[in-house]
Amino acid sequence: MRLVVAFLACAALLAQTAAFAQARSDWEREQEKHNWRDSEVLLPKFPRTEDLIEFAVSSAGTFRFFLDRASLSVSSDGVIRYTLLARSPSDVDNVSYEGIRCATGEYRVYAIGHRDGAWSRRERPWQRIEPKSVKRWHHALQREYFCPQALPITSAAEGVDALRRGRHPKAGNTALD
Numbered sequence: 001m002r003l004v005v006a007f008l009a010c011a012a013l014l015a016q017t018a019a020f021a022q023a024r025s026d027w028e029r030e031q032e033k034h035n036w037r038d039s040e041v042l043l044p045k046f047p048r049t050e051d052l053i054e055f056a057v058s059s060a061g062t063f064r065f066f067l068d069r070a071s072l073s074v075s076s077d078g079v080i081r082y083t084l085l086a087r088s089p090s091d092v093d094n095v096s097y098e099g100i101r102c103a104t105g106e107y108r109v110y111a112i113g114h115r116d117g118a119w120s121r122r123e124r125p126w127q128r129i130e131p132k133s134v135k136r137w138h139h140a141l142q143r144e145y146f147c148p149q150a151l152p153i154t155s156a157a158e159g160v161d162a163l164r165r166g167r168h169p170k171a172g173n174t175a176l177d
Contacts, residue, residue: 041110043097044071046117047083053163057140062089065137067163071097072156078103080146080153081110084137100138102147105129107138144171 047068054066068083075081079099086094095113100106106126111119129138145162146153148170153159162168 041081041099041123043111043119043121044068044083046113046119047071047085047095052085053160055140055145055163056166057137061136063087065140067141069156069160069163072159074153074155074159078152079108080159082141082159083113086137098138100129100142100146101126102142102150102152105142105147105150107142144168148172 047066047070051068051070052066053069054064057063057065064087066085066087068085071081071083073081079101081097081099083095083097088094096109097111097113097119099108099110101108104126105128107129108126109122109124111121111123113119129142131139131143144167146159146168148162148168149172151170153162153168158168162171
């Protein structure tokens with residue numbers, strides 16, 4: 001009987017220790033956010049037409065948006081990286097290599113593409129994704145495709161599947177506002 005009581009006491013102590021270890025203060029979470037670093041970013045090959053998947057952003061916009069499935073990756077640092085192609089009504093393409101962090105609701109531009117298929121590094125700081133901003137594609141990618149229920153996708157294949165379906169199966173309301 002003493003052995004059972006000792007075992008139960010040890011189990012209770014371990015459960016309390018685990019709960020304490022998992023509970024982090026706001027200060028600890030803020031420090032983690034500030035101490036986080038991007039992993040090394042290698043620029044992908046320039047997107048090919050056959051690898052582009054169109055996705056919906058807003059019915060009010062005149063641009064069409066595509067994501068290069070060959071460049072889509074989910075990194076160990078928690079960043080979903082991809083090549084974005086935004087096509088104007090006059091068929092001018094704007095190409096950028098970007099990343100989204102679901103944990104913080106931020107995006108970052110790593111490079112800008114040129115007509116000749118070359119990249120120019122433009123590593124801008126992380127910026128908050130705003131739902132009503134002019135750059136609504138970040139919000140659409142975050143909410144509808146890459147961060148359903150605020151959790152990151154686990155693989156590029158999951159992201160490609162969400163893009164092909166028109167949204168992630170776990171995504172909430174379809175309204176982008």
